[in-house]
Amino acid sequence: MPSTNITPPSLDRVRGCVLGGAIGDALGNPIEFDPTDVIRAEYGSAGLTGLTGLTPDGFAVITDDTQMTLFTIDGLLRGGTTNEASPSAVMSEMYWAYQRWFRTQNQREAQDPPDGWLAGEAWLYHRRAPGLACLSGLRSEPPAPNAPLHGAGPVNPESKGYGTVMRSAPFGLAWGPENAFEHAARCARLTHGHPTGYLAAGAFAAIVSLVARDTGFTAAIEETLTIVARYPDHRETTDAIVRAVNAAATAAPTPERVERVGGGWIAEEALAVGLYCALAAESDTGAKPEVIARALLASVNHSGDSDSTGSICGNLLGARHGRDALPIQWLTHVEHTDAIDAAAIDLASALGTPDAPPRDADYWRSRYPTTGAK
Incomplete structure (x- = not known):
């Protein structure tokens, strides 16, 4: 598999990003559609304080956010992750990955034989409240890969739902910030055509790219805002990021403060809420797993799209601090983390991360074959 021309993130950061997103996703899943007053009535004045809604085996359930993140990794590993990877190659493989x-x-x-290992995972064959724009968009022909990132795309041109952002962290792991932004934004247009929908996805990927490579949040946001500002339709995305930064500088998140930043049902608000809560962790004190746990709880305890804002916050904090900083009591009780972790390790190996296990050509052909039936 090819490797990038920039320094890849450490294995710990790649695993942290993917697993952190899964923790936030599972944490917010049971309260996704609940208003704050209902959450407090159910769980007490502090709201949700840990994983709930467990399976009979004692595992918290992930949603479409983690499902689609895994298939983003699947598409990246088939489409090439070098800086020279063309938009058409990446978009084509991502289109077929999302079709899977x-x-x-x-x-x-799964079909027999499955098209790659991920498509053969029986536990993925369950609907977990998928976004309607993601479903309807994948019934459409993909947009032109080299079309300017300006104006509405042809697929769901008025949609800017959270579904673009919540699946885009792996682009940031694969590329430097500018390429991550560009590929994430273009691939977001496979399902969501509104400019804010795809630009917010690009911004999220750029921030992940930077913090995963040891840039602090403040500098990562500043650089990302510079990238976003090059695109004519950036204002809603820029304003949402600035709103998150200002909120974090003012006070620690409470449900009411989070809801003033956004609800998370649309792309820029999902990004802003996840970013606000991740930023709040930077000024928190205590052991890292405790700090990350508090930030993740803040990112889900509100009236908005709790699983997506939790997933985005978890991606950011995991990319910044690594797997070893995640709350182990939650990590061990999220469903199928063995498979989720395996996908993350494969991505790190493909990126040429020095501490990732090497893979031979037979391994890649078996796990990530050339895209099958179309």
Whole structure:
């Protein structure tokens, strides 16, 4: 598999990003559609304080956010992760990767033989409240890969739902900030055509790229805002990021403060809420897992789209601090973290991360074959 021409993130950061997102996703899942007063009535004045809604085996359930993040990794590993990877190559493989995810939402079991290992994972063949724009968008022909990132795209041109952002962290792990922004934004247009929908996805990927490579949040946000400002339709995305930064500089997040930043149902607000809570962790004190736990709880205890804002916050904090800083009591009780972690390790190996296990050509052909039936 090819490797990038920039320094890849450490294995700990790659695993932290992907697993952190899964923790935030599972944490927010049971209260996704609940107003704050309902959450407090159910769980007490502090709101949700840990994983709940567990399976009979004692595991917290992930949603479409983690599902689609895994298929983003799948598409990246088939489409090439070098800085020279063309938009058409990346978009083509990402389109087919998301089609494989789409099949998991509409079939009860994998085809035989499955198109790669991920498509053969039986536990993915369950609907977990997928975004309607993601579903409808994948029934459409993909947009032109080299079309300018300006104005509405042809697929769901008025949609700027959170579904673009919550799946885009792996782009930041794969590339430097500018390429991460560009590829994430273009691939977001596969399902969401509103400029804010795809530019917010690009901004998220750029921030992940920078913090995963040891840039602090403040500098990462400043650099990302410079990138976003090059695009004519950037204002809503820029304003949302600035709102998150200002909120974090003012006070620690409470449900009411989070809701003033956004609800998370649309792309720029999902990014802003996740970023606000991640930024709040930077000024917190205590052991890292405790700090990250408090930030993740803040990112889900509100009236908005709790699983997506939790997932985004978890991606950011995991990319910044690594797997070893995640709350182990939650990490060990999220479903299928073995498979989620395996995808992250494969990505790190493909990126040429020095501490990732080496893979031979037979391994890649078996796990990530050339895209199959189309």
